[in-house]
Amino acid sequence: MELICxxxxxxxxxxxxxxxxxxxPCSHELLEDLSVVLPVIDLQGALGEGRRQVVGEIMEAGKEFGFIQVVNHGVAEDVIQGFREVAAEFFKMPEEEKLRYYSSxxxxxxxxxxxxxxxxNDANDIRYxxxxxxxxxxxxxKMMHQxxxxxxxxxxxxxxxAVAVQELARRFLQLIAKGLGFDNQDFFEGDLSGGETLMNVNYYPPCPDxxxxxxxxxxxxRHLLTILSQGDVSGLQAKHRGRWIRVQPIHNAFVxxxxxxxEIVTNGxxxxxxxxxxxxxxxxxxxVASLIRPKIDCTIGPTPTMFNEETNPPKYKDFTCSEFTEAYEAAAGNREAVLDFFKIHHTPS
Known part of the structure; x- marks a missing residue:
């Protein structure tokens, strides 16, 4: 029972x-082409006449990368830095203080x-x-006392x-709904984003090799949306067309x-x-990763407006959030294995 820090x-x-x-992490897998960078989108434009342009930028970046960096997002700098500072202090506390919360x-x-x-099933117990x-x-x-x-x-x-990030998630999902052509900009409100939000505060000490x-x-x-404050130290990499690209830190931006x-709700x-x-x-x-989740008993599947039975049939069957969690755990998070649990295999007519 030991923390690396x-x-x-x-x-x-x-x-x-x-x-x-x-x-x-082999270096030859890393794409060093400086022309391939994660898009940075200024959300301030979404508050006025530039809303349509911002929506278009989000959709274009989302389809190409699945990742977006956003600035001028409405979360105050003192709120971001205030929590990052106390979270860093948590990991610097004496060992016995942190181990009160240690659990598997x-x-x-x-x-x-x-x-x-x-x-x-790793008998060698190799860890990250x-x-x-x-x-x-x-x-x-409901959560603060814990x-x-x-x-x-x-x-x-x-x-x-947490309140500020939840509001950012709500506004961002409204922009996604508009970009998908949904009549209701609050499409993702309620069951699809109303589950308990999880947060992972990940601390990576310096590593000798x-x-x-x-x-x-x-x-x-696995969830609907992740909103990440990655700080000012590089380390996040995303897959793009078979190669890894660095997600360069931008001060006070969110990834x-x-x-x-x-992916399933939008039929891919x-x-x-x-x-x-x-x-x-x-x-x-x-x-600091905030994970926006559906309610546990929510039914999830491709939205009807996202498919057409003749030209673009639904790729996935409906399921509950709890069923998805079971499949994700069974597949140990492997992307293709998870999606295959719910994939509809169409036979040629």
Whole structure:
């Protein structure tokens, strides 16, 4: 029961963090073409006459990359930095304070853990180079009493941040609904985005040899939408046309990406893209991911306006959010395996 950030400074990567050769972050996989960068979209234009243009930019970037960086998003800098500062303080607290929250029980509303297994059946127990504080953070009136009470301002700062990010998610989903041509801009309100919002505060200590391990394995998010504050230290990479691209940090920007459930709701139009976190030897890195989720008993499937039985038939069958969670766990998060659970295999006429 140990966090990496509480360990003495490592001169080498301990064996349990060393990935098999085929899982290591090979440099030849990284696309260095400087013309391929993640689009940065200014959301301020969506408040006025530029709304249609912003919607178009979001849809174009979403179809091509599945990832978007947004600036002028309406979340105040002091709210973002206020929570990032107390979250960083949390990981600097004495070991015994953090270990009060240590748990491998995935049902706990607030827990700390270190690394994550490469698979559920990995006998060698190989782990990734990160510590994580996982929280249920919204609605705050139901969740706040379960959050850490230290550092002193933690609950107050998280409450402000969670409310502001939830509002950003609501406005962004309205823009997506418009871009999809839905008559109702509040299409995603209610069941599709009304589940408890989860938050992963990921802390990546400096790593003595980043070529041997990773912070988080390649994966696709399972939920509707992820809103990420990645800070000012690089580490996030997204898959683009078979190669990895760096998601360069922009101060106070948010990175927004679609989950597998969004891909299914849009019948494949807005893809959920594989991404990973790499480490570095010089600086600690911290990212804050807010996961916007449907209600657990919500029925999910392709929206009728997104398919046509003759020319563009539905690619997936309907399912409940709980059924999707079971499939995701069974497939250990593998994108193609998860989607195959729900794929409709059409026979040629």
């Amino acid at each position: 509480d360990s003495p400074a490592h001169k080498s990567v301990p064996d349990k963090y060393v990935l098999p050769l085929e899982k290591r 029980d995935h049902t706990k509303p607030c827990r700390v853990f270190s690394g994550s297994l490469t698979s559920h 180079w990160r510590d994580c504080l996982k929280l249920r953070c919204y609605p705050i009136d 959050w850490p009470s230290h550092p002193a301002m933690f609950r107050e700062c998280l409450a402000k941040y 980043p070529s041997l391990t990773m912070g988080i394995r390649p994966h696709c998010d 927004i990406n679609f989950g597998l459930q969004m 139009l807005l893809p959920s893209v594989e991404h990973r976190a790499v480490t570095n030897s010089a600086k600690a890195r911290m990212s």
